[in-house]
Amino acid sequence: KPNVPVLDSYWMPFTANRQFKKAPRLFASAQGMHYTDVDGRTVLDGTAGLWCVNAGHGRRQIAEAVERQLTTLDYAPSFQMGHTIAFDFAERLAAIAPGPEGAKLDRIFFTGSGSESVDTALKIAVAYQRAIGQGTRTRLIGRERGYHGVGFGGISVGGLVNNRRVFPQLPGTDHLRHTFDPVRNGFVKGQPEHGAELADDLERLVALHGAETIAACIVEPVAGSTGVLPPPKGYLERLRSICDRHGILLIFDEVITGFGRLGAPFATDFFGVVPDIVTTAKGLTNGALPMGAVFASRKVHDALMQGPEGAIELFHGYTYSGHPAACAAGIATLDIYESEGLLGRAKQIQAEWDAAIHSLKGLPHITDIRTIGLIAGIELDSREGAPGTRAYDVFVDCFAKGLLIRVTGDIIALSPPLIVERGQIGEIVEILGAAIEAAA
Ligand code: PMP
Numbered sequence: 527k528p529n530v531p532v533l534d535s536y537w538m539p540f541t542a543n544r545q546f547k548k549a550p551r552l553f554a555s556a557q558g559m560h561y562t563d564v565d566g567r568t569v570l571d572g573t574a575g576l577w578c579v580n581a582g583h584g585r586r587q588i589a590e591a592v593e594r595q596l597t598t599l600d601y602a603p604s605f606q607m608g609h610t611i612a613f614d615f616a617e618r619l620a621a622i623a624p625g626p627e628g629a630k631l632d633r634i635f636f637t638g639s640g641s642e643s644v645d646t647a648l649k650i651a652v653a654y655q656r657a658i659g660q661g662t663r664t665r666l667i668g669r670e671r672g673y674h675g676v677g678f679g680g681i682s683v684g685g686l687v688n689n690r691r692v693f694p695q696l697p698g699t700d701h702l703r704h705t706f707d708p709v710r711n712g713f714v715k716g717q718p719e720h721g722a723e724l725a726d727d728l729e730r731l732v733a734l735h736g737a738e739t740i741a742a743c744i745v746e747p748v749a750g751s752t753g754v755l756p757p758p759k760g761y762l763e764r765l766r767s768i769c770d771r772h773g774i775l776l777i778f779d780e781v782i783t784g785f786g787r788l789g790a791p792f793a794t795d796f797f798g799v800v801p802d803i804v805t806t807a808k809g810l811t812n813g814a815l816p817m818g819a820v821f822a823s824r825k826v827h828d829a830l831m832q833g834p835e836g837a838i839e840l841f842h843g844y845t846y847s848g849h850p851a852a853c854a855a856g857i858a859t860l861d862i863y864e865s866e867g868l869l870g871r872a873k874q875i876q877a878e879w880d881a882a883i884h885s886l887k888g889l890p891h892i893t894d895i896r897t898i899g900l901i902a903g904i905e906l907d908s909r910e911g912a913p914g915t916r917a918y919d920v921f922v923d924c925f926a927k928g929l930l931i932r933v934t935g936d937i938i939a940l941s942p943p944l945i946v947e948r949g950q951i952g953e954i955v956e957i958l959g960a961a962i963e964a965a966a
Contacts, residue, residue: 545918549922551563551925552564553569554566555584556571556579556583556584557583557584558582558583558584558945559571559582559583559942559943559945559946559947559950560583561583561930567928568928569925569928569929569930570928570929570930570950570953570954570957571583571930571942571943572924572929572930572931572932572940572941572942572954572958573930573931573932573939573940573941573942574813574941574942574943574944575813576808576813576932577750577781577782577787577808577809577941578807578808578809578812578813579812579813579943580785580786580787580808580809580812580813580863580868580943580944581812581859581862581863581866581868581943581944581945582943582945583943585812585814585858585859585862587858587861587862588811588812588814588855588858588859588862589814590858591854591855591857591858592814592815592851592854592855592858594854595611595850595851595853595854596850596851599611599850600850600851601849601850601851602850603845604636604843604844604847604848605843608848609848609850611848611850611853611854611857612636612847612848612850612853614853614857615636615848615853615856615857616634616636616848618856618857618860619632619634619819619821619856619860620632620634622791622860622869623821624778624780624784624791624792624793624794624795624800624801624804624821625794625795625800625823626800629800629823631794631800631801631802631803631804631821631822631823632821632824633821633822633823633824633826633827634819634820634821634822635650635819635820635822635847636817636818636819636847636848636849636852636853637807637817637818637819637820637844637847638816638817638818638844638846638847638849638852639675639807639816639817639818640674640675640779640781640805640806640807640808640818641674641675641676641677641680642675642677642807642818642844643675643781643805643806643807643818643819643820644674644675644677644679644680644683644744644779644781644805645675645677645678645679645680646805646818646820646842647742647744647777647779647803647805647820648666648679648683648742648744648777649679649840649842650803650820650822650826650830651666651741651742651775651777651802651803651826652664652666652741652742653830653840654741654775654826654829654830655741655775657829657830658829660738660741660773662738662739663738663739663740663741663773663774664698664739664741665698665699665700665735665739665740665741666679666682666683666696666698666699666700666740666741666742666743666744667683667699667700667701667702667728667731667740667742667743667744667774668682668683668684668685668699668700668701668702668743668744668745669685669701669702669745670685670701670702670703671685671749671752671753671755672684672685672701672744672745672746672749672752672779673685673686673746673749673750673751673752674744674746674779674805675781676689678693678696679696681693681695682695682696682699683696683699683701683744685701685752686752698739700731700734700735702724702725702727702728702731702743702745703727703730720758720759720760720761721757721758721759721760721761721762721763721764722760722761722763722764724758724761725760725761725762725764725765725768726764726768728743728765728768728769728774729768732768732772732774737772737773737774740772740774741774741775742774742775742776742777742802742803743765743769743774743775743776743777744777744778744779745762745765745776745777745778745779746778746779746780746781746782746783747762747778747779747780747783747793747794747796747797747799748782748783748788748793748898748899748901750782750783750901750939750941751782751934751939752934753903753905753934753935753937753939754896754898754901754902754903754937754939755896755903756896756898757797762797762799763799765799766799766800766801775801775802775803775826776801776802776803777801777802777803777804777805778792778793778794778801778803778804778805779804779805780792780793780794780804780805780806781805781806781807781808781818782808782901782941783796783899784804784806784807784808784809784810785806785808785809785810785863785869786809786863786868786869786870786871786872786944787809787872787899787900787901787941787944788872788873788898788899788900788901789870789871789872789873789874789876789899789900790869790870790873791869792804792806796899802822802823802825802826803820803821803822803823803826804820804821804822805818805820805821806818806819806820806821807819809859810856810859811852811855811856811859812855812859812862814855814859815849815851815852815855816846816852817849817852817853817855817856866945868944868945871900871944871945872899872900872944873899875900875946875948875951876899876900878948878951879897879900879902879951880897882951882952882954882955883895883897883902883904883940883955884897885955885959886904886955886958886959886962889959889962889963890962890963890965891906891907891916891962891965892904892905892906892962893905893906893907900941900942900944900946901939901940901941902938902939902940902941903937903938903939903940904937904938904940904958904962905936905937905938906920906936906937906938906962906965907936908935908936913935913936914933914935914936916936916965917933917935917936917937917938918933919965919966920933920938920958920961920962920965921933921938923960923961923964923965924957924958924961927957927960927961928957929953929954929957929958929961931958938958940954940958942954
């Protein structure tokens with residue numbers, strides 16, 4: 527009996543990704559750094575699932591905490607009522623919240639995913655502006671090659687042009703025009719000082735639309751899903767100062783960079799640039815249960831909750847906001863991060879990671895290699911007339927050789943669990959290098 531179900535017998539159980547239909551790869555179990563597929567083959571996880579399983583797979587501590595919670599209080603409404611575990615988790619998160627001591631973004635709103643966190647953050651920004659008497663500020667600025675999930679808010683501020691072409695965009699959204707050109711502006715190529723110049727594109731949008739119409743600007747500190755684009759030096763700092771000058775809130779989407787991916791708890795801490803709102807999900811629960819959290823400054827929170835036209839008028843919250851089992855998973859995840867020092871581990875192995883990944887330099891087809899924290903982006907040249915197919919072949923070959931990578935167009939992304947051992951970094955590079963060499 528084949529292990530792979532007949533594909534025609536169901537319709538789109540996962541994503542709308544057609545590549546899955548071409549060659550399904552089905553996982554059956556996972557432990558530590560490895561998946562096992564339905565044929566019993568072991569696959570090294572080079573992507574922490576989908577940038578989320580930061581502490582590795584199958585953590586018993588998380589499973590036990592979830593079971594305990596489900597048999598104690600499985601679900602309770604968060605409207606009019608509450609439950610203690612959500613407050614316990616919020617308190618734990620507040621202690622490590624992004625931002626410097628004394629000015630942490632320690633006001634926390636729970637959601638069910640990264641996309642929900644983004645929608646929530648955008649709504650908080652607009653509602654905040656209204657609460658401080660700036661009701662004309664409803665415009666939301668994203669940026670080209672930004673990725674903020676698949677809600678209408680997220681795709682509207684996002685930079686995936688195909689999505690924006692198919693779906694109507696939220697009115698009053700616009701985008702910083704610069705697409706990072708990694709080869710010209712990239713982080714690893716000598717960190718040229720293009721950052722400030724690029725961020726000045728926000729001034730163009732302010733001049734075009736008027737500052738009095740703009741509520742917030744949202745960016746990923748390091749763009750992940752669109753191809754691993756670390757910010758050029760000075761970029762985030764300049765965005766912060768332009769936002770300050772014009773009363774615009776700055777939102778960092780840390781769904782990927784949050785919880786230790788860069789070797790600091792948050793990218794906010796890593797870069798030392800403090801936004802007004804931070805979105806998170808993924809590593810919040812180690813991917814064990816779906817959950818997100820939005821961190822806001824006290825300034826934003828207090829105005830929103832107490833302003834004359836504040837949140838009291840608004841209706842926002844999800845059935846699963848602060849879901850008890852997800853909170854239990856989150857607390858257990860934080861326990862692991864803290865006891866194993868995982869939020870700083872990427873920094874400790876940064877030198878080895880960089881050296882290993884950059885040792886791929888010189889292989890055919892590679893046009894750029896970027897690393898930051900425990901993330902790598904390896905860009906290949908496109909096959910003529912068939913962009914993305916070469917990287918996809920590398921993906922298939924790696925999988926056959928026992929390594930899970932991620933590809934976006936012709937860019938290969940790596941982001942292993944933060945527990946990755948040095949020997950496993952070597953394994954990742956060996957398998958990937960062989961697959962790139964074999965790709966015609
Ligand atoms: N924002 C960013 C930066 C992301 O990387 C993602 C997911 N890759 C999202 C938002 C959306 O998160 P989710 O898929 O949990 O909705």
